[in-house]
Amino acid sequence: MALTIKVDNPTLPKGEEVIIDSLGIAKNGEVTTFTDQEVAGFESKHGAKAAELIANAAYVKIVKEQSNA
Amino acid sequence: MPSVGAAGILGVALEAVSGTYLAPTTFIPFDSESMKWTQENVERRPIRNSPALLGMIKGPGHVEGDITFDCTPDLLIYFLYAARMSVVKTGSGPYNYVCTPTAVAVPTKTMSVTIKRGSEVSGYAGCVVSKLNLKIEDGAFKATVSLLGVSEATQTNPTPTWPTSTVFGAGFYTWEIPTGTPVTDTDKWEFEVDDSAEAQNRITNSIAAQFIAFKENKCSSKVERDFETRAEFDQFKNVTSKSLTMTASTGANNSVAILTPVSFINSYEYNLGGQGDLLRASVEYAHAVNAAGNNYTITLNTTTNIT
Numbered sequence: 173m174a175l176t177i178k179v180d181n182p183t184l185p186k187g188e189e190v191i192i193d194s195l196g197i198a199k200n201g202e203v204t205t206f207t208d209q210e211v212a213g214f215e216s217k218h219g220a221k222a223a224e225l226i227a228n229a230a231y232v233k234i235v236k237e238q239s240n241a
Numbered sequence: 242m243p244s245v246g247a248a249g250i251l252g253v254a255l256e257a258v259s260g261t262y263l264a265p266t267t268f269i270p271f272d273s274e275s276m277k278w279t280q281e282n283v284e285r286r287p288i289r290n291s292p293a294l295l296g297m298i299k300g301p302g303h304v305e306g307d308i309t310f311d312c313t314p315d316l317l318i319y320f321l322y323a324a325r326m327s328v329v330k331t332g333s334g335p336y337n338y339v340c341t342p343t344a345v346a347v348p349t350k351t352m353s354v355t356i357k358r359g360s361e362v363s364g365y366a367g368c369v370v371s372k373l374n375l376k377i378e379d380g381a382f383k384a385t386v387s388l389l390g391v392s393e394a395t396q397t398n399p400t401p402t403w404p405t406s407t408v409f410g411a412g413f414y415t416w417e418i419p420t421g422t423p424v425t426d427t428d429k430w431e432f433e434v435d436d437s438a439e440a441q442n443r444i445t446n447s448i449a450a451q452f453i454a455f456k457e458n459k460c461s462s463k464v465e466r467d468f469e470t471r472a473e474f475d476q477f478k479n480v481t482s483k484s485l486t487m488t489a490s491t492g493a494n495n496s497v498a499i500l501t502p503v504s505f506i507n508s509y510e511y512n513l514g515g516q517g518d519l520l521r522a523s524v525e526y527a528h529a530v531n532a533a534g535n536n537y538t539i540t541l542n543t544t545t546n547i548t
Contacts, residue, residue: 179402183267185334185544191403193250193268198402218400229400230254230266 174238175222176205181231192232194218203235244359249274250401251308252355253319255547259348260367260391260452265355267319268401269310272383276306276356276365278393280448303440303450304365304390308354311408312375312384312489314338314497314543320386321539322547323352324370325436325455335494336546340539342434346454354388355396362398367391369453371438375499376431380411382489382497389438392449406543409489409497416464418473420484420500429465430487432499434458434537460528460536462501468511468522477506485526490542498540502531 179190179198186201194217198204206214211222218225226234251274252265280302285295310316318338322328325348326340343349348369355364368390376383418424437456445451462485476483482503490496508525528536 181266181402182548183546185546188544189405191405193401193403197405218398220398225400228264228397229402230252230264232400232402 173211173222174205174208175211175226175234176203176236176238177226177232178203178235179232192229198232205236242360248357248359250355250357250399252399252401254353254355255319255322256351256353256366259351260449262364262366262392262394262396263353264364264396265353265399265401267316268399268403269308269316270403271308271310274306274308274356276304276308276354276363276388278363278365279303279305299448301442301450302393302448303442303453304368304393305388305440307385307387309383309385312382312497313404313406313408314495314541315404315406315545317384317497318541318543318545318547319352320370320373320384321541322350323348323368324373324434325438325458326539330547334546335542335544338541338543338547340541341533341535342458342460342537347452348455351390351453354390355399357398362396363393364396365390365393367450367453369438370436371453371455372433372435374431374433375497376429377414377487377489378429378431382409382414389440389453390450391440391452392447407491407495409491413489413491415486415488415490417486417488418483420486420502424466426467426469427464429463431463432487432501432537433462434460458536460501461507462504462526462528464524464526466522466524468520473506473522473524474509474511477509480505482529494542494544496540496542500538500540501526501528502535502538503529505529 195214254263281300283298372387374385440450504526507527
């Protein structure tokens with residue numbers, strides 16, 4: 173399932189890259205979409221569902237979860 | 242299931258209420274940590290026709306330990322806020338933080354430190370920096386913060402977001418002895434601020450420490466230099482002070498500068514160790530206060546905005 177997230181970290185400048193652990197790079201203040209494969213790897217490495225993992229990530233919010241099937 | 246260090250995660254957050262745990266908002270790639278809960282239980286050994294231990298009485302506890310990481314201003318600033326320092330921020334991005342010592346007994350700001358080891362997550366609350374050690378060796382700029390905190394509890398597993406800031410390496414440093422005169426004969430540099438913090442436990446309904454108190458401050462530096470003349474050795478004998486500055490910078494938005502305005506040489510050694518040994522001087526400086534009451538000033542430039 174593809175995942176669209178937004179990082180809104182007030183301590184970092186807009187556009188600064190952050191690495192979301194095991195998922196990929198996102199830019200602060202911008203919306204980033206990760207592929208099915210990237211999300212599957214993220215869930216596999218952390219052993220939990222993406223929504224649950226993102227809920228525990230500071231300043232990161234899910235914009236959209238979308239099945240590509 | 243066994244686990245290795247590589248799977249570890251360490252995050253910090255500056256606390257809104259001192260001693261009240263906050264989930265991490267900033268994650269730190271680190272080299273090692275030794276954070277632990279220390280509890281001073283009392284052995285129960287009453288006289289009762291037995292020479293053995295009869296039991297244990299629960300004693301007070303606190304958190305203590307070190308964290309070593311690559312020193313970059315975006316991460317160091319969090320620890321400086323939780324140290325015995327006044328931090329003045331200016332600018333609108335990048336931000337300039339000027340950190341100078343204070344004489345407070347109790348920290349103005351505390352932090353929560355969260356560490357994931359294996360599948361367990363420990364949250365350490367009410368942490369402050371008792372000692373800060375900054376070191377440049379083999380080109381790498383490392384920070385070691387010695388923390389003391391009030392309590393520990395299990396916490397939920399955080400999902401970290403890692404910084405992408407540039408770390409300092411060879412070619413990014415300027416070392417000035419005295420300030421304004423760069424020297425190129427030094428290969429090891431170490432700076433330390435020790436505020437001798439101590440956990441304060443009180444008679445309460447909790448085993449956690451009530452707060453952390455700072456005591457006497459000691460600030461020093463150590464360097465290894467090529468020995469060419471005895472000019473600095475004579476300054477040691479004459480107790481002559483001077484200003485020293487170390488700057489690490491990759492640009493206007495990523496720099497750390499340490500100024501020690503009144504530096505006395507506390508120890509100066511230059512010896513012949515063997516036929517093939519280069520003649521080096523090991524110099525230790527003790528940093529005294531200037532007229533403004535500062536024995537050091539740490540200036541950071543970073544895009545990180547701490548509000």
